[in-house]
Amino acid sequence: MANYRELDVWKKARALASHVYRRTATFPRREWYGLAQQMQRAAVSIACNIAEAHGRATSRERIRFLTI
Secondary structure, eight states, X not given: OOOGGGOHHHHHHXXXXXXXXXXXXXXXXXXXXXXXXXXXXXXXXXXHHHHHHHTOSSHHHHHHHHHO
16 A cells, blocks of 8 residues: 555545534534534544554455544
C-alpha cells in the first residue's frame, strides 16, 4: 500500500472533517456537546481508520480498519 497520505480517499476524508468542523461551529450552543461533537468524531474517525489500516501488518487487519 502506498503512503496513506497520498491516497485520494484519505485527502477527501480530511477535507470532510474540516468541512464538518466549520459547519458545526455554527450550530446552536445547545447542540455543541451533543450532535456537533458526535459529527466531528465520526468525520475524524474516517481519516484515522485509513491511517490505522496503513500501519497494520496483514491484509485482514487492514481490511478490518477500512470497513470500520
